[in-house]
Amino acid sequence: MRLLIIEDEPGIAGFLKDGLEEEYFAVDVAYDGKSGLDHAMTNEYDLIIIDWMIPVLSGIEVCRQIRKSGSVVPIMFLTAKDTLEDVVFGLEAGANDYIKKPFAFEELLARIRVQLRSKNQGDDSLRAGNLNINPGTHQVFYDSLEITLTPKEFALLEYLVRNKDKVCTRSRIIEHVWDIHFDSDTSVIDVYITFLRRKLEHAGCGNLIQTIRGVGYIIRES
Amino acid sequence: MRLLIIEDEPGIAGFLKDGLEEEYFAVDVAYDGKSGLDHAMTNEYDLIIIDWMIPVLSGIEVCRQIRKSGSVVPIMFLTAKDTLEDVVFGLEAGANDYIKKPFAFEELLARIRVQLRSKNQGDDSLRAGNLNINPGTHQVFYDSLEITLTPKEFALLEYLVRNKDKVCTRSRIIEHVWDIHFDSDTSVIDVYITFLRRKLEHAGCGNLIQTIRGVGYIIRES
DNA sequence: GAGCTCTTTTAAGCCAATTTTAAGTCTCGG
């Protein structure tokens, strides 16, 4: 899952980036509103975190511009302000959630998961058929059998399952899971798809990941 | 286990901090309501102790704010007041327990253990398979064989067992057991995991602590 | 407070798992 953080204080930005990468997110950081908007418009993110008070272009203005472009990406505000007025303003500008500084990292993480899961549905774990993925504990179960995955394998499977019934193109996968933006002729994806298929097959959960030739992959639930 | 004490009298605060650290807790202290709330919001604690009468923001207000943020961390009040009215007030504000000053340190400790155990289950001792951990006496038994641990070894094992069947990430371990909050590239955890494994192995209880590479550790009960 | 022991932390080298690269083989669609 790929996140954008728009935050001018390097300390906070670094802390968030490190913590979120530990949770297998691919994280980009922008240090002012203009460059943040730039990133948001030229890339596809699964969620954007914006500080209210940032230079060049205010957080709220960035949010408005993103919405104006038609994007429905979940947006969360970080802010020191906490009057009712601000909340209303933020939500009117198109934000999905709102977290007051100072905040616990755990709380932010929980709220991020809420936003991401709403795209999916139901409880906190991700499902596809009998496969159960728990992003909180980094565990995967097929029925009650646990499948042990490496970090990259997990991140790839998570991305495919979050987008189940949708085709995931190679370029999106390389962006969202590997955070690689330029064109490159690597075949990492193929290799990891093989790894995943082998482990899933071995657990009795074969044929989950289907190939769309020339495009990418899809996990179908039906 | 990591505690926060919000108490303005340095004498009492120091006494509590020292006493609780002697019991292997990782203890933070805040000297007024505002800074206390700050700490509570920006960190993850296993229990919070709040004095009723503190400057800037009253204890009860701090408690309300914490609950308002959705946190369910156990909260205990310290207070000189003891009318029924106050008790009701405190509990309504979201406190879990209530202890009147002056109090015996032993009693406070006992009540803290009650609050912490409710997260786990049943009786006072922690279990994982045939391993038995007694937080009160700092003893560890494998069947009837005692395993002698140093304070840090004990604290680490206790944290892992309290969170058994859940993955404990490195960053959570370093926060809850060592009380280190900033990013640091220490390898203390590795060293202590080695110490623990060696002692457990030696007692015949090998293979208890499993590594989740790139993430942390887990003790599985099953 | 000097000297001793035990605990905790730091640092370095080693080893194993993970990730990436690269090359050869296979398969689908035209």
Next chain:
DNA sequence: CCGAGACTTAAAATTGGCTTAAAAGAGCTC
């Protein structure tokens, strides 16, 4: 049947955990 793209495999590169030894710190005794 050809070629592009996908799959598989092996091996290189990298990362990160494990182990060890030694230094630093804490507590105790005399």
